[in-house]
Amino acid sequence: MDKKNITKHYSNGEITVVWQSGKCIHSANCVKNLPQVFNTKESPWVNVANASSEEIIATVNKCPSGALSIIKKE
Numbered sequence: 702m703d704k705k706n707i708t709k710h711y712s713n714g715e716i717t718v719v720w721q722s723g724k725c726i727h728s729a730n731c732v733k734n735l736p737q738v739f740n741t742k743e744s745p746w747v748n749v750a751n752a753s754s755e756e757i758i759a760t761v762n763k764c765p766s767g768a769l770s771i772i773k774k775e
């Protein structure tokens with residue numbers, strides 16, 4: 702298995718942010734748009750508790766590579 706291609710899930714109970722490292726082109730759009738959630742200096746680097754689900758969805762939709770996606774709770 703390629704260790705560089707990992708998938709991480711970050712849930713706030715309402716939505717789950719999915720990040721696929723292998724697709725990320727490190728454009729940093731997410732970090733610029735919503736730095737309180739997407740902060741590469743933190744571990745984990747995605748903190749879904751720090752913004753509303755709407756704000757997170759809007760930022761995920763701007764990810765140019767498809768590395769970020771959202772799973773909504775039914």
Ligand code: SF4
Binds near residue numbers: 724725730768769
């Ligand atoms: S916006 Fe998407 S491609 Fe850019 S750094 Fe964030 S996850 Fe990676």
